Amino acid sequence: METDSSPSNSTIYDVAKLAGVSIATVSRVLNGHSHLKDSTRALVLQSVKELQFVPNNAARGLSSGSKRVIGLLFVRTQSEDFLEIVQESLLFTDSVIRGAERAASEQGYSLLLGGVESDRQAETVDRMISMCDGLVLLDRTLSDREVPVIARRVPTVLLAGNGRARSAFTVRVDNAEAMSRIAHHLVLEHARTRLAFLSGFAASPDSQARREGFVRGALECGAVVEDDPLWFSDYTSSGAVQVIERRVATGAPLPQAIACANDQAAIGAIHALKRSGLRVPRDVAVTGFDDISVARHVSPTLTTVHQPVQQLGTTAVQVLLQALQSPKRTIPLSTVLPTTLMLRQSCGCDQ
Amino acid sequence: METDSSPSNSTIYDVAKLAGVSIATVSRVLNGHSHLKDSTRALVLQSVKELQFVPNNAARGLSSGSKRVIGLLFVRTQSEDFLEIVQESLLFTDSVIRGAERAASEQGYSLLLGGVESDRQAETVDRMISMCDGLVLLDRTLSDREVPVIARRVPTVLLAGNGRARSAFTVRVDNAEAMSRIAHHLVLEHARTRLAFLSGFAASPDSQARREGFVRGALECGAVVEDDPLWFSDYTSSGAVQVIERRVATGAPLPQAIACANDQAAIGAIHALKRSGLRVPRDVAVTGFDDISVARHVSPTLTTVHQPVQQLGTTAVQVLLQALQSPKRTIPLSTVLPTTLMLRQSCGCDQ
DNA sequence: ACAGTAACCGAAAGCGCTTACAGTTAACGC
DNA sequence: GCGTTAACTGTAAGCGCTTTCGGTTACTGT
Numbered sequence: 094m095e096t097d098s099s100p101s102n103s104t105i106y107d108v109a110k111l112a113g114v115s116i117a118t119v120s121r122v123l124n125g126h127s128h129l130k131d132s133t134r135a136l137v138l139q140s141v142k143e144l145q146f147v148p149n150n151a152a153r154g155l156s157s158g159s160k161r162v163i164g165l166l167f168v169r170t171q172s173e174d175f176l177e178i179v180q181e182s183l184l185f186t187d188s189v190i191r192g193a194e195r196a197a198s199e200q201g202y203s204l205l206l207g208g209v210e211s212d213r214q215a216e217t218v219d220r221m222i223s224m225c226d227g228l229v230l231l232d233r234t235l236s237d238r239e240v241p242v243i244a245r246r247v248p249t250v251l252l253a254g255n256g257r258a259r260s261a262f263t264v265r266v267d268n269a270e271a272m273s274r275i276a277h278h279l280v281l282e283h284a285r286t287r288l289a290f291l292s293g294f295a296a297s298p299d300s301q302a303r304r305e306g307f308v309r310g311a312l313e314c315g316a317v318v319e320d321d322p323l324w325f326s327d328y329t330s331s332g333a334v335q336v337i338e339r340r341v342a343t344g345a346p347l348p349q350a351i352a353c354a355n356d357q358a359a360i361g362a363i364h365a366l367k368r369s370g371l372r373v374p375r376d377v378a379v380t381g382f383d384d385i386s387v388a389r390h391v392s393p394t395l396t397t398v399h400q401p402v403q404q405l406g407t408t409a410v411q412v413l414l415q416a417l418q419s420p421k422r423t424i425p426l427s428t429v430l431p432t433t434l435m436l437r438q439s440c441g442c443d444q
Numbered sequence: 445m446e447t448d449s450s451p452s453n454s455t456i457y458d459v460a461k462l463a464g465v466s467i468a469t470v471s472r473v474l475n476g477h478s479h480l481k482d483s484t485r486a487l488v489l490q491s492v493k494e495l496q497f498v499p500n501n502a503a504r505g506l507s508s509g510s511k512r513v514i515g516l517l518f519v520r521t522q523s524e525d526f527l528e529i530v531q532e533s534l535l536f537t538d539s540v541i542r543g544a545e546r547a548a549s550e551q552g553y554s555l556l557l558g559g560v561e562s563d564r565q566a567e568t569v570d571r572m573i574s575m576c577d578g579l580v581l582l583d584r585t586l587s588d589r590e591v592p593v594i595a596r597r598v599p600t601v602l603l604a605g606n607g608r609a610r611s612a613f614t615v616r617v618d619n620a621e622a623m624s625r626i627a628h629h630l631v632l633e634h635a636r637t638r639l640a641f642l643s644g645f646a647a648s649p650d651s652q653a654r655r656e657g658f659v660r661g662a663l664e665c666g667a668v669v670e671d672d673p674l675w676f677s678d679y680t681s682s683g684a685v686q687v688i689e690r691r692v693a694t695g696a697p698l699p700q701a702i703a704c705a706n707d708q709a710a711i712g713a714i715h716a717l718k719r720s721g722l723r724v725p726r727d728v729a730v731t732g733f734d735d736i737s738v739a740r741h742v743s744p745t746l747t748t749v750h751q752p753v754q755q756l757g758t759t760a761v762q763v764l765l766q767a768l769q770s771p772k773r774t775i776p777l778s779t780v781l782p783t784t785l786m787l788r789q790s791c792g793c794d795q
Numbered sequence: 796a797c798a799g800t801a802a803c804c805g806a807a808a809g810c811g812c813t814t815a816c817a818g819t820t821a822a823c824g825c
Numbered sequence: 826g827c828g829t830t831a832a833c834t835g836t837a838a839g840c841g842c843t844t845t846c847g848g849t850t851a852c853t854g855t
Binding site for chain 4: 155
């Protein structure tokens, strides 16, 4: 039993003694119960202030069963090198954290951070479980196999998954729907009928959903999407440059519009197209996804899809807290947040 | 007493019963004590695995006095509007958070986030104190008056303060030293003798320290720094533009070099100078501070000072953990991390 | 064979709270 | 005046761990 290094803080007993009441009464005052004489309450509060008393949260948690902490698990990027994609995911995670922290704080909860590295996963997860009332998992932090195991042990919300998981609550944006809207826009507003989708990692659920939505949207308007493994890339600008160069080298006429899985790729694609002497959007329209901050500063400005990133975090926490506070009431298993189409120059709008 | 919503987790008693030992033995196994028969240890570990037992951290904290949580207090930006300066401080805080989380995790601690809004300060602070073994305070999260009060109640590390606080441990970069080096560089390498410093907020300790170091460095080399209230600004690009415009309007010959309190201001200054028909760095050299990501992409590329932001977070946590773990040993009250001069085009280097 | 010792383990006392339950008092109606 | 109720407050039993202290073995050496 090691003693606190700081001047040992006062306890509820000290407050009770000073106020001349029982600890039960102090506790009731602290927790805002009714049926307390105003004079008693005032007396207790006075003593609390005098002693600078702050209840010990560990004791509180132990006794009440609720620790008032929720945990956020995310992938901790290994190194500090600033590859584009790392930087991007960094911003995404950070914004989610901000949103989550705010939402938790609003309800008197705190947010505990758990960065997961591929090794020592289990350790971190166990630590988080032991400390939190519930968890928010960023997508792809844990493998699909593990999520249900966790979810069975502690209330869990999955963030930005593909929405298929039925083991935990899910909060996400509708990637497919957004891309479908882009397809419609390109076909119906800009009369592009030969299209292509530049994918991110083939294994990425986000990329898959975006592709799927785009193809569906295109078909709905009678357009076609090139189907060639050539179009699979890796979310980076340089990856996109390569794809465009190879595609140009085939000699076949290019599609009239290229939708990219994210903004970085779109920027790379535009760059490569220009270098091949093509005009964007006149010859080829290009769109992105994410609405990163430079999207409105490149030339042409980039048409893309804006995700409410902070709100994803906020909503995840709100769903989790609801689940914690009313386990009985059924809460929708999946929450979908709306995206916003940012129509700018690269699709042909806003010239 | 509310019951856990999830299938009530097993306790140390369950493990003990299953293994046929006492809870004391289980506890000892869990905490890696010696003097345990190997067979007993194995038996207990087997039971732990079987029951998926994870010790309740609240109970642990209550009993041992150490919660294995450290808290990070930062200013929560109010709105989601992305003013330049907000964006920048956002990145700074986020990087610190990343660094702190990593360092905490490495020692088996978790990081608890506490975003402070101007109202409801006390509430957040109390919550953090009640949950954490120690706190890291980002600079200017709390007023100077409050820091000592907190520090007296719980071990505290101040991040990026001016190093004057003697009430708590401090981790920071040496703003003054870095700016002094810049002054030396401008004078000795580029032969600029008439200089100016474009300040941030007048009240900002960072800005003050940077100005002080710059002036000192300039004097050391026999150069002079313009001393005119005109040069006080607000860390923003537009603020810097105004300053330059007013300064140009005076008709007096401009200084040969302008050191700015941060990169945003430097970028604004360069913009304004160019618009007035001046060449950077030929006519006027300009430098920044922070090394934001666009610094290497503007034209001319920006000479500036790079801070090890993640490492600030990491170091703060390490100092705090040392203080927690060995309260007896004296730990240096102030830790100063080195900065790196990024010499690029805007000072005249690297043409 | 027996004290002495080391190695190992269990009993039990808390850590600082919350809350069920059991008072105690004051006010009220008849 | 006496039961009845409402409004308060106190007593005490835990919550699930860690750790002190002491007890039980199982070896030593003689």
